[in-house]
Amino acid sequence: MKRLLMLAAAVLAAVLAPAVALAVTDAERVAVYRDFRAAFDARRYPDALPLAEKLVALTQEQYGANDRELVNPLANLGTTQYRMGDYKGAEEAYLRSVKIAADTGGNGDRLLLRPLQGLGATYYATRQYEDASVTLQRALDLSRNLDGLLNPGQMPILYPLIGSLVSLERHGEADREFQYAVRVAQSAWGSTDRRVIRPVDRYAHWLEHMGRYPSARAAYARELTIAEGTGSRAARLVIDPLLGIARSYRLEATNGSDEETAQYVDPFAQSSLSGLPEHAGRGLNPDGEKALLLALQTIDKMRPVDHELRGTSLMELGDWYLCADQADRSLARYREAWKEFQQAGSTAPLDAPRQLAYRTPASSAARSPLAERDSTDEHSVQATFTVKHDGHTANVTTSSSDATAAQQKTVLAAVRRARYAPRLLNGEPVDTEGVTLVEKLLTKRPRQP
CATH class of the missing domain: 3.30.2420.10 (TonB)
Known part of the structure; x- marks a missing residue:
């Protein structure tokens, strides 16, 4: 009898052995994740996709179809699909990830952050702006609740949310979030850190887009001040705000302003751009031309010369002269700009008319x-x-x-x-x-x- 029991046990062990051998282990999932991460970080998304899918399958096999261990693998899959332009697949992966995280950890679970942000970005990329705004606002609220009102980790959530609000023409909300992004950057890095330049520049462009030219000019001037203090990178970083300052003067003269200029102190009312010629016309403030010429002088000192940047600056100067009714000077600058763009590899900025x-x-x-x-x-x-x-x-x-x-x-x-x-x-x-x-x-x- 004892021998019979031992034989039965041996047979049973032999039958179960393949199943045990096939059981998913943590080590196997870690190895697949490392391969996925290497391909993803190298931007080899077609190679990363099957690895992301395999990781989801292995995790599901090991833990079950609704376990919270699936939240991050599904988010990784959704991000890979998003990068490849498969927005439908990304939406499905993110939605499943969000549901599992919420079902297993509640609406305040930190695991929700990544899939919510990815889902909102997917909605934004597919122009589902209402869904994007709701989802991204949910992610933003969660980020602020978990990490503080001014935590810098919310910045990647803020900008697609702002884009959605702009597309929905909810301009007041968009303006508040633009300002909030600047506050977050200042709180995280200090008011003079070069990382503050990007949110200030985005807000300046927004103000310009809304026809609030004096406010836009003040924001560009602030960006210029920060850029001037960035040391070796200052030469490149001062160009964009100088062009923005000039553009705000030009647009204000030609289109009018949607705000009362008297409410703002014009940072260029007492110009610091001295020693440059004054050729303003049609009500254009001469400080705008001075800003453009200063940008060109700065570019000409850079080595190697950035032909695309020089072409952009010459194009802006041509726009200035055209709006000042100085056609000959304008067309001469456009011709120079075309040559610079040609040297940079593409004349696309001048291949079609542009509304001024x-x-x-x-x-x-x-x-x-x-x-x-x-x-x-x-x-x-x-x-x-x-x-x-x-x-x-x-x-x-x-x-x-x-x-x-x-x-x-x-x-x-x-x-x-x-x-x-x-x-x-x-x-x-x-x-x-x-x-x-x-x-x-x-x-x-x-x-x-």
């Missing part, structure tokens, strides 16, 4: 806050025209519209007054036919009796 000055009609949707649109009807006018080699528009016509004749007339008049930088062909400014502009207009909806 355009005042939207009073009924434009761009001038109306989102909250005021509920009682209005929206109409559109598409204008087609030629941009001449000197930047003026010609042959302005309506190509499609559902607006009234009077509304179309206001749009066509605005387009005729607009100024464009001309397209350059083989280094020479040329006419460009078939340029289009779409203007959305609002009309008050009649009250219902």
Whole structure:
């Protein structure tokens, strides 16, 4: 009997041996993760993808389909798919990761941060801005609750959230988050650290985009001050704020400002850019031209010369002279810029006309806050025209519209007054036919009796 029991045990052990041998171990998962990480960090995403999928499968086999050990492997899979442009696959992986983390650890679980951020970024990349804003706000709140209101780890969450808010035209919320990003950077690194430059620059561009040119100029001036104190990198870092300062002067002169200048102290009212010529025209502040010439002087001292950066600065100077009605000087700068871009490898910045000055009609949707649109009807006018080699528009016509004749007339008049930088062909400014502009207009909806 004893021998029979021993034989049975031996048979059973032989049957179970393959299953035991096939059981997933931590060491096996760690080895797969290391291979995945090496491929992912080297940006070999096609090689990383099957490893990420294998890691999910191994983890699920070892712990089960709903265990929290799956949260990070699923987030890794989603991130790999995101980097490869497979947004549908990424969304599915992130959603599953979020659900497991929330189900096993609650809505305050730190494990939620990565998949929430990835899911929000995926929604943003696929232009699902409402879903992106909700998901990213959830991630942001969690980050602030876990690590403090001003923790720098929230920065990668803030910017896609801001992008979503801008796309949803929730401008007031976007403005607050732009300012908050600057506060976070200052709190984390100090007000003069070069890492503060990027959030300040982004906020300056936002203010410029919103037509708040004096405020934008103040932000660019602040960026310039920080850049000047960065030591060996200062020469490169001062260029962008100098161009921004000049651009804010130009746009304010040509488009007007959507804020009261008197509320702000203009940082260039008492110019520190002395020793440079003054050639302003059409109400342009001469400090803008001085900023551009200073940028070019700085670039010319850099070794090796950055041809793309020099081309960009010359292009901005050409824009300045064009808006100052100094056509000859403007076209000369454009020709120089084209040569610099050619040396840099691409003349794309000058391959199509660029709008420099355009005042939207009073009924434009761009001038109306989102909250005021509920009682209005929206109409559109598409204008087609030629941009001449000197930047003026010609042959302005309506190509499609559902607006009234009077509304179309206001749009066509605005387009005729607009100024464009001309397209350059083989280094020479040329006419460009078939340029289009779409203007959305609002009309008050009649009250219902």
